[in-house]
Amino acid sequence: MSRIHVTTTINGEETDFLCEPQQTLLDVLRDDLDMTGSKEGCGSGDCGACSVILDGRLVCSCLVLAPEAEGRSVETIEGMAEGDKLHPLQQKFLEMAALQCGVCTPGILVAAKNLLERNPDPTEEEVRYWLAGNLCRCTGYDKIIRAVMETAADLRGAA
Amino acid sequence: MIFSSPETIEEAAALLAADAEARPLAGGTDLLVRLRARQIAPSAIVDLKRIPELREITEESGGWRIGAAVPSAQMNEHAALKSAWPGVCEGADLIGSTQIQGRCTVAGNLCNAGPAADSVPCLVAAGAVARIAGPTGTRDLPVEDIPTGPGKTALKPGEFVASILLPAPAARQGSAYLRFTPRTEMDIAVAGVGIALSLDGAGKIETARIALGAVGPKVIVADEAAQTLIGTTGDDAALDALSQDASAAATPISDKRGTAEFRREVIGVLAKRAAKIALTRAKGDTA
Numbered sequence: 351m352s353r354i355h356v357t358t359t360i361n362g363e364e365t366d367f368l369c370e371p372q373q374t375l376l377d378v379l380r381d382d383l384d385m386t387g388s389k390e391g392c393g394s395g396d397c398g399a400c401s402v403i404l405d406g407r408l409v410c411s412c413l414v415l416a417p418e419a420e421g422r423s424v425e426t427i428e429g430m431a432e433g434d435k436l437h438p439l440q441q442k443f444l445e446m447a448a449l450q451c452g453v454c455t456p457g458i459l460v461a462a463k464n465l466l467e468r469n470p471d472p473t474e475e476e477v478r479y480w481l482a483g484n485l486c487r488c489t490g491y492d493k494i495i496r497a498v499m500e501t502a503a504d505l506r507g508a509a
Numbered sequence: 510m511i512f513s514s515p516e517t518i519e520e521a522a523a524l525l526a527a528d529a530e531a532r533p534l535a536g537g538t539d540l541l542v543r544l545r546a547r548q549i550a551p552s553a554i555v556d557l558k559r560i561p562e563l564r565e566i567t568e569e570s571g572g573w574r575i576g577a578a579v580p581s582a583q584m585n586e587h588a589a590l591k592s593a594w595p596g597v598c599e600g601a602d603l604i605g606s607t608q609i610q611g612r613c614t615v616a617g618n619l620c621n622a623g624p625a626a627d628s629v630p631c632l633v634a635a636g637a638v639a640r641i642a643g644p645t646g647t648r649d650l651p652v653e654d655i656p657t658g659p660g661k662t663a664l665k666p667g668e669f670v671a672s673i674l675l676p677a678p679a680a681r682q683g684s685a686y687l688r689f690t691p692r693t694e695m696d697i698a699v700a701g702v703g704i705a706l707s708l709d710g711a712g713k714i715e716t717a718r719i720a721l722g723a724v725g726p727k728v729i730v731a732d733e734a735a736q737t738l739i740g741t742t743g744d745d746a747a748l749d750a751l752s753q754d755a756s757a758a759a760t761p762i763s764d765k766r767g768t769a770e771f772r773r774e775v776i777g778v779l780a781k782r783a784a785k786i787a788l789t790r791a792k793g794d795t796a
């Protein structure tokens with residue numbers, strides 16, 4: 351079976367890879383491109399640990415076939431910090447201890463960033479609904495929600 | 510497995526017609542789950558998302574045509590579609606999480622033919638018509654005729670749904686979808702009701718269509734229940750009759766999500782509540 355050659359943009363950089371048709375985008379990110387920040391929790395779209403942004407939309411990379419990425423733009427957790435400078439959400443998650451084991455954190459950060467780009471002033475309810483597809487088994491969510499709300503407020507203040 | 514991403518409807522139909530084991534791919538939120546669980550092993554996957562016209566929501570004769578590759582998030586970002594058919598959009602908005610809605614389509618929800626599909630009851634209540642493309646051209650079929658039972662559709666080999674047309678809304682019209690789930694998000698409907706109704710100039714219900722989800726092997730068109738509303742103002746007596754008729758029209762099974770008895774009861778309650786929301790919307794009030 352011949353492999354498929356895919357050219358796509360990942361975190362702003364043009365990237366090439368070869369994949370099998372049934373490989374998922376998550377498989378390729380983790381196993382072939384060494385971008386292991388996106389996690390495989392459930393592999394069935396329920397947990398959100400593999401969240402990435404595909405052409406501006408938040409999706410589970412475990413439910414995207416790798417060849418679908420041809421010509422598209424993919425943003426992953428690896429593109430969130432600028433060098434050593436953490437994204438304000440990342441910084442706030444650390445300050446407020448909005449994580450424990452950390453497996454869900456990359457997905458939650460990617461999802462929260464996408465939310466704040468669309469809606470800089472979300473209500474708590476909107477944050478909770480937006481993140482309903484990101485499961486966390488440690489924190490009880492409260493610190494996560496507060497960290498997102500506070501980051502949103504900081505970013506609005508800075509703007 | 511062969512992966513292809515045709516750029517025209519004709520090309521997609523030809524690829525699907527050439528291989529009986531090939532499957533169309535829309536958002537992949539059902540297909541990929543089944544593929545990864547090895548419940549299916551298609552010989553080919555035909556991605557519909559590179560066909561430009563399938564990615565659009567376009568106005569047609571006062572109604573809206575939704576391409577088969579339009580994710581439900583795109584529907585809910587479309588202000589005019591939402592105001593014309595709020596019930597259809599809220600059904601689509603209940604499918605899974607933000608991540609799922611960035612991908613899932615109402616055509617995929619329909620063609621997956623799950624009895625509990627959330628977007629289907631209100632599409633049916635709206636009188637939506639699917640445009641089916643196939644190797645010999647296109648044909649139109651009311652959405653309620655697409656699923657024939659759990660996981661089964663009326664599509665013939667090589668055929669796929671290219672788009673779904675929501676008709677022009679009547680004057681003074683309201684629509685709504687309500688479901689019952691133990692959790693508010695990320696759950697599968699135990700029962701669901703879609704309704705579309707319109708009022709005459711004097712405030713009486715002139716037209717009504719009601720469809721029930723998750724209480725039968727496929728979506729149920731509850732015509733008798735709808736008839737009880739017509740000519741009334743949607744007063745309590747009419748809503749009670751509606752409730753009873755909706756329960757009577759249900760043919761539920763008992764499973765881990767609920768007993769048949771519970772589902773029959775809940776579908777009646779949901780029908781009444783959905784009708785109230787649709788009435789409020791028809792009167793131009795916000796709900």
Ligand SMILES: Cc1cc2nc3c(=O)[nH]c(=O)nc-3n(C[C@H](O)[C@H](O)[C@H](O)COP(=O)(O)OP(=O)(O)OC[C@H]3O[C@@H](n4cnc5c(N)ncnc54)[C@H](O)[C@@H]3O)c2cc1C
Pocket residue numbers: 394395396532533534535536537538539540541542557577603604605606609612613614615616617618619620621625626627628664668669670671695696697698
């Ligand atoms: C975490 C999670 C939560 C979910 N929650 C819900 C929920 O709350 N409510 C709900 O109703 N569903 C839910 N689903 C199921 C699923 O998201 C929906 O059924 C969705 O609408 C499927 O659309 P899709 O575009 O992703 O379909 P796909 O997965 O691409 O396709 C589904 C099936 O239909 C076929 N198909 C797709 N498009 C066409 C077409 N145009 N013509 C012919 N055949 C076609 C495919 O070959 C496949 O067999 C959930 C799924 C996940 C993973």
